[in-house]
Amino acid sequence: MNKLSYGLLSFLSTEPLTGYDLMLKLNQIWNTTHSAIYPLLAELEEKKYVAYTIIGQNSKPDKKVYEITKAGREVLRTWIASPTDEAVRKDEMMLKIYCMQGLDKLTMDNLLDEMEARYRAQLEKYTRSLEKIIASNNNRFDSYNSSKFGTFVILQKVICDIKTGISWCKWLRSLCNKASAIDCSKDSFESFEELMENYQVSSIGKS
Amino acid sequence: MNKLSYGLLSFLSTEPLTGYDLMLKLNQIWNTTHSAIYPLLAELEEKKYVAYTIIGQNSKPDKKVYEITKAGREVLRTWIASPTDEAVRKDEMMLKIYCMQGLDKLTMDNLLDEMEARYRAQLEKYTRSLEKIIASNNNRFDSYNSSKFGTFVILQKVICDIKTGISWCKWLRSLCNKASAIDCSKDSFESFEELMENYQVSSIGKS
């Protein structure tokens, strides 16, 4: 049972899904491919943590719709109570940004353009996902036990992270365009970090 | 030349470092282990992209301090101009949060506690790193071409992401403690996403 196996069980815990659906949904928060998913689903089925039903479709290939079993939910519960590993992050763009001191203005501008465009594409994609989730739930959740509530709160975070990314791109671009030196001790310095701090303390810190 | 190899060259582009140092620094933005780094450094040395000097230390093991070569910088430049892959994210905690609909209050509270504690530990660690960078640069950067400027701007983003995480934990906890239903269409709904949006449009969007 590797982490992706638990990821599959997690997503099956709220609704029955095909391997293909699992790939699409999981990819929103956990990078993976269908080639990794199909063999794991077969293993989970052998272990009786999931069961599938074959649905024949006309004009589309047959599909296997997987459901989690009681044994599967039990394994999930054990995993959730066990220690959690740190998040894995590997962002090639950040490595390139690290090199900025050695880059000419044009290359730097191109990098920032590419980065901001990517964030904007992601923002549109995830915003649409969130709108769908909210609409399919008729604009309300009875409690955190509602189905789709997990997706709802995760999408909120993902979207905020992307927006932070876009703001950061803008902030970085303005710093690169500056003719004068950057004085970090000066009060007027537009520190990205400080801006965020002011916001968060005043708006959420109190709750 | 895989991505980690370029990561090593990136970090060597600003200062000479040992394999051990590279592991510590890279880990701030790119999860890896020393076992992956040492063989790659040997390969980079064979290809003449890096060169090392052995430094004998008393009371500590000898170390190999690596420097990037002209050929290495050339490869870096080519890589930076080439297409960039999407970031890889694998966060086990998010998978567990996805399952929240099936969790009892106690398990949920424990998860949120664990998550917030982790974010706070990260915040302290990265804040210290940032302070060191700023202090070692005497509170100023002449331009984006300054050494350490890459680390400076990346740390700002990392810290903001962590702070967003902490705020999100608080927001989520308040939602879980709510007795009444959550109405997303209502004006008074504390949408995490909307809060962030208001902030970012007013403070940075204009620049």
Next chain:
DNA sequence: GGAGGCATGTAAACCGTTACATGATTCC
């Protein structure tokens, strides 16, 4: 005495991605 940090390295096991493979339909 044991744990942890500094410092390097190898080997095996495991995991993940890419490419191969198939096939019908829809859209440009």
Next chain:
DNA sequence: GGAATCATGTAACGGTTTACATGCCTCC
């Protein structure tokens, strides 16, 4: 006609992690 979407699967390769291996120093 070609590309994209739905839908499943396997095989080979490459990458990553864990464990093994060493050794000295410092701090508790």
